[in-house]
Amino acid sequence: MTLDRIRHPALHGKVMTATDAARFIQDGMTVGMSGFTRAGDCKAVPAALAQRAESEPLRITLITGASLGHDTDKILADADVLARRLPFQVDRTLRRKINAGEVMFIDQHLSETAEQLRGHHLAPVDVAIIEATCITEDGGLIPTTSVGNSAQFVQQARHIIIEINESVPTSFEGMHDIYNLEERPHRQPVPLTAADQRIGQPHIQLDLDRVAAIVFTREPDSPSNVLPPDAETRAIAAHINRFLAQEVKAGRMPDTLYPLQAGIGTIANAVLHGFEESDFHGLTMYSEVLQDSAIALLDSGKLAFASAASMTLSGDVYQRVIDNMEFYKSRIALRPQEISNLPEIVRRLGIIALNTALEFDIYGNVNSTHVNGTHMMNGIGGSGDFARNAHLSIFVSKSIAKHGDISSVVPMVPHMDHNEHDVDILVTEIGLADLRGLAPRERAIRIIDNCAHPDYREELRDYFNRACQYAGGQTPHLLDEAFSWHTRYLKTQSMKPA
Amino acid sequence: MTLDRIRHPALHGKVMTATDAARFIQDGMTVGMSGFTRAGDCKAVPAALAQRAESEPLRITLITGASLGHDTDKILADADVLARRLPFQVDRTLRRKINAGEVMFIDQHLSETAEQLRGHHLAPVDVAIIEATCITEDGGLIPTTSVGNSAQFVQQARHIIIEINESVPTSFEGMHDIYNLEERPHRQPVPLTAADQRIGQPHIQLDLDRVAAIVFTREPDSPSNVLPPDAETRAIAAHINRFLAQEVKAGRMPDTLYPLQAGIGTIANAVLHGFEESDFHGLTMYSEVLQDSAIALLDSGKLAFASAASMTLSGDVYQRVIDNMEFYKSRIALRPQEISNLPEIVRRLGIIALNTALEFDIYGNVNSTHVNGTHMMNGIGGSGDFARNAHLSIFVSKSIAKHGDISSVVPMVPHMDHNEHDVDILVTEIGLADLRGLAPRERAIRIIDNCAHPDYREELRDYFNRACQYAGGQTPHLLDEAFSWHTRYLKTQSMKPA
Ligand SMILES: CC(C)(COP(=O)(O)OP(=O)(O)OC[C@H]1O[C@@H](n2cnc3c(N)ncnc32)[C@H](O)[C@@H]1OP(=O)(O)O)[C@@H](O)C(=O)NCCC(=O)NCCS
Ligand SMILES: CC(C)(COP(=O)(O)OP(=O)(O)OC[C@H]1O[C@@H](n2cnc3c(N)ncnc32)[C@H](O)[C@@H]1OP(=O)(O)O)[C@@H](O)C(=O)NCCC(=O)NCCS
Numbered sequence: 003m004t005l006d007r008i009r010h011p012a013l014h015g016k017v018m019t020a021t022d023a024a025r026f027i028q029d030g031m032t033v034g035m036s037g038f039t040r041a042g043d044c045k046a047v048p049a050a051l052a053q054r055a056e057s058e059p060l061r062i063t064l065i066t067g068a069s070l071g072h073d074t075d076k077i078l079a080d081a082d083v084l085a086r087r088l089p090f091q092v093d094r095t096l097r098r099k100i101n102a103g104e105v106m107f108i109d110q111h112l113s114e115t116a117e118q119l120r121g122h123h124l125a126p127v128d129v130a131i132i133e134a135t136c137i138t139e140d141g142g143l144i145p146t147t148s149v150g151n152s153a154q155f156v157q158q159a160r161h162i163i164i165e166i167n168e169s170v171p172t173s174f175e176g177m178h179d180i181y182n183l184e185e186r187p188h189r190q191p192v193p194l195t196a197a198d199q200r201i202g203q204p205h206i207q208l209d210l211d212r213v214a215a216i217v218f219t220r221e222p223d224s225p226s227n228v229l230p231p232d233a234e235t236r237a238i239a240a241h242i243n244r245f246l247a248q249e250v251k252a253g254r255m256p257d258t259l260y261p262l263q264a265g266i267g268t269i270a271n272a273v274l275h276g277f278e279e280s281d282f283h284g285l286t287m288y289s290e291v292l293q294d295s296a297i298a299l300l301d302s303g304k305l306a307f308a309s310a311a312s313m314t315l316s317g318d319v320y321q322r323v324i325d326n327m328e329f330y331k332s333r334i335a336l337r338p339q340e341i342s343n344l345p346e347i348v349r350r351l352g353i354i355a356l357n358t359a360l361e362f363d364i365y366g367n368v369n370s371t372h373v374n375g376t377h378m379m380n381g382i383g384g385s386g387d388f389a390r391n392a393h394l395s396i397f398v399s400k401s402i403a404k405h406g407d408i409s410s411v412v413p414m415v416p417h418m419d420h421n422e423h424d425v426d427i428l429v430t431e432i433g434l435a436d437l438r439g440l441a442p443r444e445r446a447i448r449i450i451d452n453c454a455h456p457d458y459r460e461e462l463r464d465y466f467n468r469a470c471q472y473a474g475g476q477t478p479h480l481l482d483e484a485f486s487w488h489t490r491y492l493k494t495q496s497m498k499p500a
Numbered sequence: 501m502t503l504d505r506i507r508h509p510a511l512h513g514k515v516m517t518a519t520d521a522a523r524f525i526q527d528g529m530t531v532g533m534s535g536f537t538r539a540g541d542c543k544a545v546p547a548a549l550a551q552r553a554e555s556e557p558l559r560i561t562l563i564t565g566a567s568l569g570h571d572t573d574k575i576l577a578d579a580d581v582l583a584r585r586l587p588f589q590v591d592r593t594l595r596r597k598i599n600a601g602e603v604m605f606i607d608q609h610l611s612e613t614a615e616q617l618r619g620h621h622l623a624p625v626d627v628a629i630i631e632a633t634c635i636t637e638d639g640g641l642i643p644t645t646s647v648g649n650s651a652q653f654v655q656q657a658r659h660i661i662i663e664i665n666e667s668v669p670t671s672f673e674g675m676h677d678i679y680n681l682e683e684r685p686h687r688q689p690v691p692l693t694a695a696d697q698r699i700g701q702p703h704i705q706l707d708l709d710r711v712a713a714i715v716f717t718r719e720p721d722s723p724s725n726v727l728p729p730d731a732e733t734r735a736i737a738a739h740i741n742r743f744l745a746q747e748v749k750a751g752r753m754p755d756t757l758y759p760l761q762a763g764i765g766t767i768a769n770a771v772l773h774g775f776e777e778s779d780f781h782g783l784t785m786y787s788e789v790l791q792d793s794a795i796a797l798l799d800s801g802k803l804a805f806a807s808a809a810s811m812t813l814s815g816d817v818y819q820r821v822i823d824n825m826e827f828y829k830s831r832i833a834l835r836p837q838e839i840s841n842l843p844e845i846v847r848r849l850g851i852i853a854l855n856t857a858l859e860f861d862i863y864g865n866v867n868s869t870h871v872n873g874t875h876m877m878n879g880i881g882g883s884g885d886f887a888r889n890a891h892l893s894i895f896v897s898k899s900i901a902k903h904g905d906i907s908s909v910v911p912m913v914p915h916m917d918h919n920e921h922d923v924d925i926l927v928t929e930i931g932l933a934d935l936r937g938l939a940p941r942e943r944a945i946r947i948i949d950n951c952a953h954p955d956y957r958e959e960l961r962d963y964f965n966r967a968c969q970y971a972g973g974q975t976p977h978l979l980d981e982a983f984s985w986h987t988r989y990l991k992t993q994s995m996k997p998a
Contacts, residue, residue, distance in 0.1 A: 106939035111921055122750075122751075187754065189850070372975055376973030378974035417975065418919055423609055439606060439622045475874030476607070477870055478874055
């Protein structure tokens with residue numbers, strides 16, 4: 003531990019252990035923690051909190067940027083510390099408790115949490131716990147690998163706990179771009195007009211009086227755990243590349259495209275890797291998370307600039323970034339998630355949004371969150387912020403799951419995260435369906451023909467034809483049959499007819 | 501007919517009959533017409549078009565701002581002129597053809613149509629037919645009672661047909677505020693930061709070379725046909741007033757509130773009338789349509805300014821407006837619908853959005869378009885532009901329809917226009933459910949307790965309890981029973997158990 007990282011001397015006296023810092027958190031409080039898709043989460047205080055819960059009643063509302071690393075959600079869930087959790091998670095143990103109704107999970111558009119705090123739709127944050135690279139002479143907090151909602155938490159919390167992570171090089175200073183939205187009714191336009199523009203400060207300004215504790219840590223982020231591309235995700239990427247090339251050829255987009263957004267997870271990462279094989283160059287990203295694929299594209303020169311709220315990398319790739327910090331710092335900006343995902347900017351820049359569906363239906367409505375319509379997988383994340391306002395909203399999925407026992411193209415989704423209006427293009431390894439300008443009945447034919455797996459295609463056609471014949475309407479459905487594929491799966495572990 | 505209204509003399513030679521003007525429209529073309537919820541639609545050329553279709557093949561794609569008056573959609577549908585129609589409609593005959601699959605209807609977020617034309621997601625507009633008050637010396641077209649998508653149609657069309665309506669007083673000049681979005685990637689922030697601000701020009705600039713025809717008309721708009729408030733809509737309005745007063749008292753909003761948006765139709769109009777009985781003052785509207793209620797609020801001084809894309813009034817109220825034009829012109833701005841509904845501005849201003857649901861489910865997902873999940877009523881309109889980005893998204897509905905045979909609160913909506921993330925407050929005449937910060941299971945209890953009609957409340961509770969017990973999950977549902985209320989209604993004309 004070296005006090006060099008606390009450049010404002012008035013704060014030196016605030017250094018303490020994680021256990022001591024955790025005492026600022028009381029039963030019933032709302033806690034805002036840094037951390038977005040495993041990146042830049044705080045490492046020490048949450049564990050101390052879980053430990054305290056062994057001996058005293060301690061249940062909190064936990065708000066983060068997005069998901070956490072270090073099994074923090076598991077540890078807190080196991081210790082029964084989480085009464086409420088928002089806005090996103092990916093942990094298996096927490097997921098089980100959410101689906102059992104034991105933790106109240108408020109699934110949110112990721113651009114909206116800060117806004118709801120600011121507007122007092124949510125109880126205010128009592129304590130903020132924020133990971134930092136260092137604290138500047140002027141009391142500015144330099145974040146680490148994510149920004150998430152940290153700026154809003156710091157602005158609102160009564161007590162601010164800072165975890166200075168000594169494993170993160172101080173060269174991170176300058177990568178962040180912190181822009182604070184004004185309170186209404188004095189809100190101004192956000193002046194960003196290009197993905198590579200910086201509009202704010204490199205730090206989150208601290209109110210020193212509210213800094214309650216500083217804790218030193220040295221554990222790195224949990225590395226990304228996405229799987230490498232496979233035959234299906236490579237096919238999906240190829241369909242998308244071909245389609246975008248056609249768009250450029252038809253004069254509908256410049257040859258550097260519009261800024262790309264890519265969702266979290268294995269499939270989105272693989273699709274983005276696909277751009278390495280394309281002829282595109284001078285691309286930009288205006289996204290929520292940067293995964294390994296984004297760094298690979300920066301390395302290859304295909305990508306000129308990447309903007310996001312976090313950087314979730316595997317160990318090797320993270321090492322490459324910190325070893326070549328000047329290269330990456332001039333090509334990456336990390337922003338608050340309400341800016342990375344802001345509808346205003348998504349629409350202005352004309353983002354090409356690439357998000358992943360668990361399943362979609364014959365009319366192009368998407369379920370990305372609820373398995374069988376009831377059980378939460380992760381959450382909607384930022385997909386709605388992007389899909390609604392994008393120039394092109396693309397959703398991808400493999401055509402089947404669970405070795406073919408599940409078709410990802412179904413008659414009707416039993417939970418809807420994105421409806422037809424927000425879904426322009428659907429892609430599976432089978433093919434791509436361009437749905438722009440089509441009415442629902444036309445969408446159905448194109449989706450079934452182009453995206454459904456052959457094992458399920460005829461049955462989908464049959465459903466659609468009978469729905470047109472017996473029910474009719476703008477969006478024909480047989481209500482007593484619409485979920486029969488899902489109920490069959492629940493009974494027999496397969497959507498295939500017996 | 502007087503040429504005084506064509507102040508640019510080079511255009512005098514373009515005057516012709518509607519029949520002659522209609523000849524610019526050929527089979528297979530895309531036609532963009534002015535008109536938004538009965539206001540400012542073109543009156544003569546559509547009828548001439550229908551007549552021509554009697555003797556020659558003539559099928560077009562018709563794009564408007566929103567719905568039309570003068571039975572234009574009925575006349576064109578009866579004449580089989582409409583192959584495709586977007587983005588909104590309310591006509592009974594057209595609705596029948598849409599639901600029979602005979603007209604392809606592309607239901608859209610109303611802010612997005614112009615964007616999709618600009619981005620070439622839709623086939624370009626061949627001919628624009630725009631109602632005007634007059635044409636200025638500089639070739640500026642002054643619209644009448646709506647702006648809708650007219651500016652975009654004029655920008656894109658190869659041939660522009662103008663209908664000058666002599667029944668509209670020329671004093672309308674100055675009421676409109678036309679702002680054009682730049683092409684990407686050069687798009688700038690839209691500089692509007694308050695509902696009463698003017699940021700553009702009072703006219704739509706014409707390219708004189710593309711003006712193909714000018715037709716004179718004198719028929720006024722079809723008057724608004726909404727029904728007066730009744731006991732239920734008055735009760736809904738009272739719940740909303742009480743709630744907003746509490747929000748102000750709790751310091752969550754200024755006492756002039758944030759700008760109000762109110763949807764189309766009888767219920768939204770009645771709810772807005774309810775503000776006349778409130779203690780609020782200095783209110784503003786940033787909405788899509790102004791109905792009679794907005795004018796009444798301006799008259800009473802409760803409303804300081806109203807911004808919208810159109811003005812759909814009853815005959816008397818319209819007369820009052822034109823008789824006191826200077827008063828209203830300083831208090832009303834009519835804008836392009838992509839500006840009145842722009843997510844960027846809705847979010848910046850922190851709109852309070854009031855929209856109407858056909859039905860909603862126990863988790864607060866809203867169906868505002870598809871009766872029984874299949875049959876199109878009107879369309880999603882601008883409700884999604886506002887609900888997604890509002891500071892407060894309120895949806896209203898009577899708790900029952902069809903004399904109690906339909907419950908507007910159902911286990912699961914069979915079509916979803918707005919999902920839980922975009923619905924903060926639900927109101928029926930029974931009561932108001934404040935859903936902010938709640939997880940789905942908590943939302944269910946509050947919605948059933950506060951909004952459901954007593955005749956259906958116990959059955960909803962029973963469904964929810966059994967769904968929690970047998971299915972569980974973040975959003976418990978019994979998939980083989982979720983639509984049983986709707987299928988029962990289809991069989992017995994009542995959702996009530998036999
Ligand atoms: C949809 C989502 C879960 C896919 O994740 P992924 O890692 O790319 O995809 P995978 O194919 O590995 O699927 C993840 C799991 O879902 C399962 N799955 C896929 N389709 C399924 C379906 N239709 N029904 C049930 N399970 C399904 C897979 O079998 C896999 O299960 P496993 O973890 O037990 O192996 C993920 O993208 C997500 O949570 N999206 C929502 C949030 C979002 O879009 N955020 C980005 C905004 S920037
Ligand atoms: C939802 C909507 C149809 C309600 O219209 P309204 O005029 O306020 O309300 P009404 O109570 O008169 O209802 C209209 C009809 O729907 C029927 N209805 C209401 N609830 C119903 C339900 N759950 N199932 C079936 N029919 C229902 C009514 O009985 C009435 O039928 P009728 O015309 O045969 O008498 C209308 O607001 C709409 O189209 N909304 C979607 C678009 C939108 O929100 N635009 C505004 C954005 S700015």
